[in-house]
Amino acid sequence: MRVGIPQWGNVYIPVKAMVHRLGAGDNDLIIPPPMTQKTLDLGVRYSPTEACLPYKLTLGSLIETCELGADTLVQARGTGICRLGYYAKGQEQMLHDLGYNAQFLTIDVSHHKLLSIMKLIKNVSNDAPWHKVISAFSFGMSKLFALDKIEKVVWKTRAVEIEKGMANRIYREAIKAIDEAMERKEVKNITKEYIDRLNRVSKNSKTDPLKVGIVGEIYVVIEPFANMDIEVELGKLGVEIERTITLSRWVKYSLFLNYLGISEWRKVHRLANPYIDHDVGGDGWESVGEKVLYARNGYDGVMHLAPFTCMPEIVAQNIMPSTKEDIPVLAVICDEQQSKQGMLTRLEAFVDLLEFRRRRGNGRRI
Amino acid sequence: MIKVGIPRALSYYQYYPGWKTFFEKLGAEVVISSLTNKAILNFGVSRAVADTCLPVKIFLGHVISLIGKCDYVFVPAITSLGEKTYNCSKIIGLPNMVRALIPECPTILDPEINLEKGRYYLYRNIYKLGRYFSSNPVKFKKAVEEAWEGNLAYRRKMSHEKITAIQAIDRIYGEDCAPAPSLDPPEELTVAVVGHPYVVYDDYINHRLIFRLQSMGAKVLVPEMVPEGELAIAARKLVGETHWSFEDEIIGAGEYYLEEKVDGIINLAVFGCGPDSMMVSFVQHRAKELKIPFLPLSLDEHSSEGALLTRLEAFLDMVKRRKKI
Numbered sequence: 167m168r169v170g171i172p173q174w175g176n177v178y179i180p181v182k183a184m185v186h187r188l189g190a191g192d193n194d195l196i197i198p199p200p201m202t203q204k205t206l207d208l209g210v211r212y213s214p215t216e217a218c219l220p221y222k223l224t225l226g227s228l229i230e231t232c233e234l235g236a237d238t239l240v241q242a243r244g245t246g247i248c249r250l251g252y253y254a255k256g257q258e259q260m261l262h263d264l265g266y267n268a269q270f271l272t273i274d275v276s277h278h279k280l281l282s283i284m285k286l287i288k289n290v291s292n293d294a295p296w297h298k299v300i301s302a303f304s305f306g307m308s309k310l311f312a313l314d315k316i317e318k319v320v321w322k323t324r325a326v327e328i329e330k331g332m333a334n335r336i337y338r339e340a341i342k343a344i345d346e347a348m349e350r351k352e353v354k355n356i357t358k359e360y361i362d363r364l365n366r367v368s369k370n371s372k373t374d375p376l377k378v379g380i381v382g383e384i385y386v387v388i389e390p391f392a393n394m395d396i397e398v399e400l401g402k403l404g405v406e407i408e409r410t411i412t413l414s415r416w417v418k419y420s421l422f423l424n425y426l427g428i429s430e431w432r433k434v435h436r437l438a439n440p441y442i443d444h445d446v447g448g449d450g451w452e453s454v455g456e457k458v459l460y461a462r463n464g465y466d467g468v469m470h471l472a473p474f475t476c477m478p479e480i481v482a483q484n485i486m487p488s489t490k491e492d493i494p495v496l497a498v499i500c501d502e503q504q505s506k507q508g509m510l511t512r513l514e515a516f517v518d519l520l521e522f523r524r525r526r527g528n529g530r531r532i
Numbered sequence: 533m534i535k536v537g538i539p540r541a542l543s544y545y546q547y548y549p550g551w552k553t554f555f556e557k558l559g560a561e562v563v564i565s566s567l568t569n570k571a572i573l574n575f576g577v578s579r580a581v582a583d584t585c586l587p588v589k590i591f592l593g594h595v596i597s598l599i600g601k602c603d604y605v606f607v608p609a610i611t612s613l614g615e616k617t618y619n620c621s622k623i624i625g626l627p628n629m630v631r632a633l634i635p636e637c638p639t640i641l642d643p644e645i646n647l648e649k650g651r652y653y654l655y656r657n658i659y660k661l662g663r664y665f666s667s668n669p670v671k672f673k674k675a676v677e678e679a680w681e682g683n684l685a686y687r688r689k690m691s692h693e694k695i696t697a698i699q700a701i702d703r704i705y706g707e708d709c710a711p712a713p714s715l716d717p718p719e720e721l722t723v724a725v726v727g728h729p730y731v732v733y734d735d736y737i738n739h740r741l742i743f744r745l746q747s748m749g750a751k752v753l754v755p756e757m758v759p760e761g762e763l764a765i766a767a768r769k770l771v772g773e774t775h776w777s778f779e780d781e782i783i784g785a786g787e788y789y790l791e792e793k794v795d796g797i798i799n800l801a802v803f804g805c806g807p808d809s810m811m812v813s814f815v816q817h818r819a820k821e822l823k824i825p826f827l828p829l830s831l832d833e834h835s836s837e838g839a840l841l842t843r844l845e846a847f848l849d850m851v852k853r854r855k856k857i
Binding site for chain 1: 585812
């Protein structure tokens with residue numbers, strides 16, 4: 167069995183770790199190639215015209231893994247409100263029409279998430295015993311958490327580093343090191359080492375960087391190709407970013423703590439309640455709540471990332487301007503027509519606006 | 533007398549008789565907004581974010597046109613109508629969007645209808661809604677029962693008499709029926725139109741598509757004419773487990789009519805509709821398999837009547853040629 171997964175941020179690293187832990191060889195998992203224009207072109211060509219960007223990108227990525235020889239593909243499924251639940255159905259049909267006879271394994275992202283992931287791992291690993299499955303899963307997750315932990319430091323460093331690009335370089339090395347780590351202890355040490363290195367990067371201590379919160383749809387927020395490296399670009403402009411949407415957070419809450427009644431988003435939902443009081447699917451409800459949260463926490467601005475025609479994010483976008491908490495929001499709609507230059511111009515203008523506002527006292531008249 | 537405004541958009545076409553009965557039994561007067569027109573569209577377009585789909589913009593326009601004409605506006609959040617199926621985000625978040633975009637709107641009655649959360653939740657929401665009109669729960673119960681019956685009768689009327697929602701509403705309330713097109717060219721073709729009721733029946737959005745098809749000599753079938761229960765069976769057959777509450781009217785109707793071997797099938801979708809973008813490809817795929825002509829039409833506020841007509845004529849000509857009429 168050769169398993170292929172769609173490219174999504176650093177997800178392949180924990181998955182690879184799990185597969186190796188279960189004793190499978192290098193051939194059993196096809197690492198999705200990094201996304202390029204070719205991936206996007208393939209996805210656009212074989213998707214319904216109005217499908218959303220994550221659909222097109224994941225389809226393109228799956229086609230590429232099929233080309234590399236994958237015969238079993240993993241995709242999300244669910245009965246949620248947004249299109250995600252339809253991904254597997256549509257893509258399976260399309261790949262079949264294209265002549266790839268790949269088997270689809272799906273992860274249910276709406277009900278019994280943890281169970282469906284565990285079952286999938288067990289299935290892929292030729293029925294390995296449960297204790298091995300759990301140990302492999304937890305090893306994979308340790309890598310995921312380590313990566314997200316390092317990334318959080320990278321966001322802060324990028325904004326104030328003197329030699330631009332230093333943080334990125336260290337981050338790339340860290341990803342590589344974590345990918346190669348074989349033991350849980352090693353992962354821990356690497357995390358510590360790289361966080362230290364990031365903290366030692368020479369920084370411009372005089373400036374107080376602008377702080378921008380990133381909200382939006384989880385796929386385009388996490389996959390740098392989908393949002394055209396917006397985080398790096400903001401870092402180049404000297405902006406410190408923050409986002410709560412990370413995969414480790416999803417794993418922590420959606421897979422575990424939610425069952426114990428500790429809701430991932432309880433605080434965010436409470437903040438959104440005056441404007442929207444129930445789930446609208448995807449990340450729409452959370453986007454509104456996070457905008458309020460960032461405004462209250464004294465951030466300078468919010469970037470709202472959404473794929474074109476994303477239903478939940480359109481609801482959020484319609485509601486956001488009416489919140490009492492005033493904070494500039496830049497909506498970045500991601501689709502196959504976007505251009506990097508266009509986005510950079512908008513980012514620069516937005517950052518200028520934030521600087522101007524800060525000089526004036528964050529919207530308060532002095 | 534309390535006046536309740538119902539916007540003539542979105543779920544209106546599916547539930548109007550039920551809602552009307554409910555409010556009238558509770559002693560309120562029901563005001564509906566006028567047919568969609570340019571002013572209504574412009575109101576809606578001016579408020580919503582550009583990416584919002586056309587039906588939602590039109591809905592907002594209808595709400596704006598009701599300002600000053602009623603004391604309450606009825607904007608339900610229809611979240612789920614069955615186990616593990618949901619509605620589109622924009623319909624679920626509709627009351628919140630209306631509140632955010634139209635601050636001058638009269639009080640919004642926004643019961644959340646969510647069968648996923650169980651019966652008790654539904655009863656509680658209906659009770660909360662009824663409290664606006666009376667303090668007697670027995671009265672609500674009766675009103676709800678009658679409304680439910682009324683709506684079922686309306687659905688049955690459409691499927692038994694093979695009429696569209698507009699004709700059914702006209703017949704129930706004895707209003708003037710829309711003039712039936714002259715059938716000079718006898719009906720020689722059967723064309724199924726699948727799409728959401730708020731697109732298929734809104735003559736302003738679709739440039740009187742049904743009327744035009746009829747006057748070109750086609751017998752038009754719409755999803756509402758299918759006997760009860762058949763749609764769900766057909767939808768399951770094509771895609772398995774359903775995902776959205778309205779899959780029946782696209783996938784179900786598409787599959788049902790394709791199996792019935794209609795001469796051609798037209799899908800009416802609006803630009804930017806998330807669910808449609810996924811579902812239509814399945815119907816299209818199936819039509820290709822069965823070799824039945826399929827015309828996808830995507831409408832938005834800029835779609836021109838002339839272009840639509842040209843495509844319709846070309847499509848019907850092609851269908852006729854295939855049938856060798």
